[in-house]
Amino acid sequence: MDASELRKKIIRSLREQGFSVRNGMVLPPQNLSKEKMRELHQTAVKHKRECSKEGLFRKESKLLSRIASGEEVEPGHISPRLVEVSSQSEEERLFRYASLHWSIPISSGYGRRLRFLVVDEQNNKLIGLIGLGDPVFSLKPRDSWIGWDTEGRKERLKYVMDAFVLGAVPPYSYLLCGKLIAMLVASNEVRNTFQKKYKGTRSIIKQQPYDGRLALITTTSALGRSSIYNRLRFGDNSIYHSVGFTRGSGEFHFSNGLYGVITEYASKYCVPTAKKASWGKGFRNRREIIKKCLPAIGLSSEWLYHGIEREVFVIPLAKNSKEFLQGEHSRLKWYNLSASDIFNYFRERWLLPRCARDERYKSWTRDRWLIWPNGEESHG
Secondary structure, X not given: OOHHHHXXXXXXXXXXXXXXXXXXXXXXXXXXXXXXXXHHHHHHHHHHHHHHHHHHHHHHHHHHOOOOOHHHOOHHHOOEEEEEOOOOOHHHHHHHHHHOOOOOOOOOOOOOEEEEEEEEOOOOEEEEEEEEEOOOOOOHHHHHHHOOOHHHHHHHHHHEEEEEEEEEOOXXXXXXXXXXXXXXXXXXXXXXXXXXXXOOOEOOOOOOEOOOOOOEEEEEOOOOOOOOOOOOEEOOEEOOEEEEEOOOEOOHHHOOOHHHHHHHHHHHHOOOOOOOHHHOOOOOOHHHHHHHHHHHOXXXXXXXXXXXXXXXXXXXXXXXXXXXXHOOOOOOOEOOOXXXXXXXXXXXXXXXXXXXXXXXXXXXXXXXXXXXXXXOOOOO
């Protein structure tokens, strides 16, 4: 595909998704509601499902059996357990399958990665997902909250991870278990599992050993201002701190079949930024590929800015996370939140009151989650 054809294809795709292309800029629809935001993501979500179909649709029946119907859930007996996800496992397939039902496309994460299923021990059904990946290098709201300059960020970003997926699945989502999942990411179990996995590893560039400490987790709301993260507390302490909004940049609006042809074009005609052998070969990430390709075909790299702002949250895992990341403290004073303590608090504060006044969870049936009705389960 030549530059002219690719340029036309990109413009046509953006307009089909609902964006306006005016004066060399990509503009979202006016009066953007959460429902409209979901509609903007539908094309990318559909493409993600199509790409995943070959590997998952024959196993859909088996995977769907891990999703509870409402009649299988007894709120008073819910007992969550964190299950680490390993590559090429049944748990990974379930993680991928469940994430296909999110209203925005979920990335696979990159660099360091830690994923969990949160499973209900009463019935072995899935409650929700936690996925952590390497954070972006520059995120103004986060960096301003910490007080980082460029050198400080370069030195201490290794102590930060980003939650690229956090959420509950139905029928547990009707019981406010999205709050439970959001709280569990701050648990000792997540922090300790991360340290066990990454302690002693060396960075690709500096080759310095890493002690595995995790001081801060960041995340962004999926659809504008978050109704789950704001005011989420454990006792008197806020777990999530809102630190501002993104500028509305990313690449989801190129993730609907465009990314493949953009990558092909960039590989042929664009020069990767990574020039040091220790950095590896090729482009560093998806954003760099698109940022390089757009000017090469006569479009502005500013088209990475889609205008859909997301609220940025920081989750300090220690009382002095900010001072540690600033380089003022060398030891972290952990909050010491166990998963069991978190659940017991959530149970009394949100779960039991919710199930007493809202019984919608009872009418949920797992077949509502079916993606590929003609799939055939393979037990091989």
